[in-house]
Amino acid sequence: MKKTGADILMECLIREGVDTIFGYPGGAIMPVHDAMLRYPVHHILTRHEQGAAHAADGYARASGKVGVAVATSGPGATNLVTGIVTANMDSVPIVFITGQVAADLIGGDAFQETDVTGITLPVTKHNYLVTRADEIAQVVREAFHIARSGRPGPVLIDICKNAQIEETEFIYPETISLPGYHPPEHAPMEGLEKAVELIKKAERPVILAGNGVLMSGAMDELQIFAAKTNTPVAMTLLGLGAIPASSPLSLGMMGMHGEAYCNSAIQESDLILAFGMRFDDRVTGMLSTYAPKAKKIHIEIDPSEVHKNVFADVPLIGDLKTVLTDLIPMLDEYDHEKWMQQIDVWKTETKERSVMAWPDDDKLYTPHVIRALWKATSGDALVVTGVGQHQMWAAQYYEFEKPYRLLTSGGAGTMGYGLPAALGAWFAHKDREVWLIDGDGSFQMTAAELSTLVQEGANVKIAIMNNSFLGMVRQWQEFFYDKRYAATPITGPDFIKLADAHGIPGQRATTPDEVFDAIEFAHKTPGPVLLEFVVEKEESVYPMVPAGAALHEMLRRPIRK
Amino acid sequence: MHNTLIALVEDKPGVLNRVASLFRRRNFNIESLNVGRTDKANISRMTIVVNSEGVDARKVEANLYKLVNVIDVQDVTNQPAVIRDLALIKVKAKPDQRAEVSSLAAIFRGNIIDVAPDSVIVELTGTEDKIESLVELLRPLGILEMVRTGNVAMMRGDMSGKRYTPGTNGNGHVE
Numbered sequence: 155m156k157k158t159g160a161d162i163l164m165e166c167l168i169r170e171g172v173d174t175i176f177g178y179p180g181g182a183i184m185p186v187h188d189a190m191l192r193y194p195v196h197h198i199l200t201r202h203e204q205g206a207a208h209a210a211d212g213y214a215r216a217s218g219k220v221g222v223a224v225a226t227s228g229p230g231a232t233n234l235v236t237g238i239v240t241a242n243m244d245s246v247p248i249v250f251i252t253g254q255v256a257a258d259l260i261g262g263d264a265f266q267e268t269d270v271t272g273i274t275l276p277v278t279k280h281n282y283l284v285t286r287a288d289e290i291a292q293v294v295r296e297a298f299h300i301a302r303s304g305r306p307g308p309v310l311i312d313i314c315k316n317a318q319i320e321e322t323e324f325i326y327p328e329t330i331s332l333p334g335y336h337p338p339e340h341a342p343m344e345g346l347e348k349a350v351e352l353i354k355k356a357e358r359p360v361i362l363a364g365n366g367v368l369m370s371g372a373m374d375e376l377q378i379f380a381a382k383t384n385t386p387v388a389m390t391l392l393g394l395g396a397i398p399a400s401s402p403l404s405l406g407m408m409g410m411h412g413e414a415y416c417n418s419a420i421q422e423s424d425l426i427l428a429f430g431m432r433f434d435d436r437v438t439g440m441l442s443t444y445a446p447k448a449k450k451i452h453i454e455i456d457p458s459e460v461h462k463n464v465f466a467d468v469p470l471i472g473d474l475k476t477v478l479t480d481l482i483p484m485l486d487e488y489d490h491e492k493w494m495q496q497i498d499v500w501k502t503e504t505k506e507r508s509v510m511a512w513p514d515d516d517k518l519y520t521p522h523v524i525r526a527l528w529k530a531t532s533g534d535a536l537v538v539t540g541v542g543q544h545q546m547w548a549a550q551y552y553e554f555e556k557p558y559r560l561l562t563s564g565g566a567g568t569m570g571y572g573l574p575a576a577l578g579a580w581f582a583h584k585d586r587e588v589w590l591i592d593g594d595g596s597f598q599m600t601a602a603e604l605s606t607l608v609q610e611g612a613n614v615k616i617a618i619m620n621n622s623f624l625g626m627v628r629q630w631q632e633f634f635y636d637k638r639y640a641a642t643p644i645t646g647p648d649f650i651k652l653a654d655a656h657g658i659p660g661q662r663a664t665t666p667d668e669v670f671d672a673i674e675f676a677h678k679t680p681g682p683v684l685l686e687f688v689v690e691k692e693e694s695v696y697p698m699v700p701a702g703a704a705l706h707e708m709l710r711r712p713i714r715k
Numbered sequence: 716m717h718n719t720l721i722a723l724v725e726d727k728p729g730v731l732n733r734v735a736s737l738f739r740r741r742n743f744n745i746e747s748l749n750v751g752r753t754d755k756a757n758i759s760r761m762t763i764v765v766n767s768e769g770v771d772a773r774k775v776e777a778n779l780y781k782l783v784n785v786i787d788v789q790d791v792t793n794q795p796a797v798i799r800d801l802a803l804i805k806v807k808a809k810p811d812q813r814a815e816v817s818s819l820a821a822i823f824r825g826n827i828i829d830v831a832p833d834s835v836i837v838e839l840t841g842t843e844d845k846i847e848s849l850v851e852l853l854r855p856l857g858i859l860e861m862v863r864t865g866n867v868a869m870m871r872g873d874m875s876g877k878r879y880t881p882g883t884n885g886n887g888h889v890e
């Protein structure tokens with residue numbers, strides 16, 4: 155049967171299991187929005203295309219499905235770019251669909267024409283320019299396959315307006331042919347054997363669990379591996395939840411704001427087992443002094459990550475779950491008792507320095523709020539964050555017991571990610587509690603999406619940590635710029651009134667005893683709620699590895715008695 | 716140090732742009748890049764020479780595989796391969812100097828392919844070294860223009876089912 159390109163697009167999206175689309179309309183994409191009316195999909199109108207991109211990202215991270223975001227040509231498409239970069243850095247599977255001017259106008263600077271495939275080429279896993287209706291079905295199939303397989307990532311399809319309107323025979327392609335695209339699965343036996351040799355000899359091994367554990371769904375295999383070999387597990391920011399925070403084998407988060415005992419363990423280790431992580435500079439500190447005593451086994455699906463920052467003695471290129479499944483039966487059991495005891499000594503020393511150990515001084519600190527949230531949500535909420543100090547504190551003090559519970563912009567560090575991503579996360583899991591833990595700066599970047607929450611009735615609880623500063627930058631100014639607070643003091647609206655203006659109930663807490671009450675209020679009130687926590691202005695995140703310092707050269711929190 | 720890579724890519728619009736963009740954003744220094752058709756309708760072939768000082772050629776190879784349209788990459792550096800460059804060199808030559816140019820070209824098995832009143836065009840195929848030697852000899856006469864294709868490369872012998880260097884894609888797995 156003949157169908158328009160826009161209808162063919164919808165037919166293909168439905169076959170990919172898409173029922174939720176985030177987007178914004180405009181001239182060059184009108185046929186697509188029109189076609190949505192004829193198909194069982196829910197389109198969420200965000201207030202800015204960046205919001206649509208982050209919402210699709212939150213949806214994808216929370217559901218494990220491919221997110222979809224739609225925008226018009228020109229400014230609509232360029233507004234997506236920050237969201238595309240964010241997804242690309244964190245390997246989030248999203249298919250972006252943008253309208254483009256008619257094929258015969260391309261290159262003529264037509265109204266709202268922009269070279270979108272050119273702009274997004276370096277920040278997508280792959281992209282397409284579609285000029286004819288009969289290309290659409292094939293391209294959409296390929297795009298979803300590429301987005302979700304191998305190392306996932308964003309794929310953009312730019313569709314010329316004529317291709318959306320033209321009618322052509324709809325034939326759903328049964329197969330796809332991508333001669334150059336074969337994501338690796340198994341690692342060769344030779345490599346596995348070398349890995350087993352290193353594991354056998356190790357006395358102080360550490361596993362580094364990254365986003366790849368979650369992406370590959372290798373949580374069980376990771377736990378079996380760690381338990382069998384009694385190897386402690388350090389996690390990257392995006393790897394949090396790979397094993398439960400309460401596990402005796404958990405070392406918590408590594409890196410710039412990682413646990414001191416975790417970083418010490420990495421620096422002292424004699425064998426690093428890197429599972430689906432890419433040795434980002436926020437994780438390694440200065441490379442020349444990184445884990446100097448350790449041999450490295452690197453299990454990674456993307457060959458270009460191997461040897462990129464850290465040389466791997468044994469690279470195992472493949473899907474993490476598959477490689478671990480192959481590797482586990484080849485391993486003996488080990489206890490590493492002395493090593494675990496050493497780590498316990500470091501752990502005790504860290505606890506003494508924690509904010510949680512401070513005597514009550516009637517002041518409100520973000521870690522207190524986050525710990526209270528953790529208690530009130532039984533540690534099981536979907537936590538979405540902005541970027542900055544509150545993000546790091548959320549990572550440190552919301553002890554993640556399960557995977558896919560923390561949605562945060564890691565690689566890109568995109569302020570403004572939080573609110574729209576929380577909206578997307580709610581669409582993925584309407585049964586779960588979704589909490590946005592945001593900074594006053596980050597929140598203001600995409601606060602327009604409050605309207606979207608209300609229009610959609612999205613049950614997202616918002617907790618703004620208001621320190622009246624762009625806190626993380628202020629912290630760097632305190633440490634490295636003699637407290638010259640250039641461009642970091644920030645004001646905001648009366649957040650409670652802002653919420654009220656949207657018809658969202660709000661409550662403010664300024665002292666520790668008001669915290670619990672506020673969270674209670676959020677729990678009792680159905681639908682979206684905004685809480686503002688007026689926290690200490692000049693508190694800093696510890697430990698901190700200054701940029702360019704070795705991983706063990708951490709600035710530690712002064713002990714308070 | 717140079718590394719020579721052969722890449723088979725899908726013959727689709729924008730593929731050259733993808734490769735060039737990759738090299739730029741990963742800060743790989745390209746010495747030369749040659750693209751052309753192959754015997755197969757949908758496949759183009761690139762010969763890429765990278766300056767591998769500071770860049771591990773394996774990185775280049777692994778990154779090329781990230782491009783969906785790249786089908787196969789092989790590093791033929793220090794392998795039994797034929798590597799050739801083609802140059803067209805336009806040299807200032809009055810009629811009485813033509814014989815000199817012609818004999819120099821002949822030493823290198825180059826050909827004179829065009830003669831004008833004041834100049835000739837020499838065509839030479841060979842390794843980079845050979846071309847550079849001739850260029851140096853012709854330079855005193857006055858070189859008006861020169862163009863080179865950059866290296867093209869091919870492994871010797873029957874390569875079907877064999878790889879001389881393990882591909883970085885999937886641990887050197889052979890297709």
Ligand SMILES: Cc1ncc(C[n+]2csc(CCOP(=O)(O)OP(=O)(O)O)c2C)c(N)n1
Binds near residue numbers: 569570593624
């Ligand atoms: C889009 C964007 N612009 C700038 C930055 C640089 N930056 C990183 S953290 C930060 C401050 C964040 O302030 P806020 O959201 O209030 O959180 P806080 O650190 O105070 O918890 C800034 C400006 C960024 N990460 N993203």
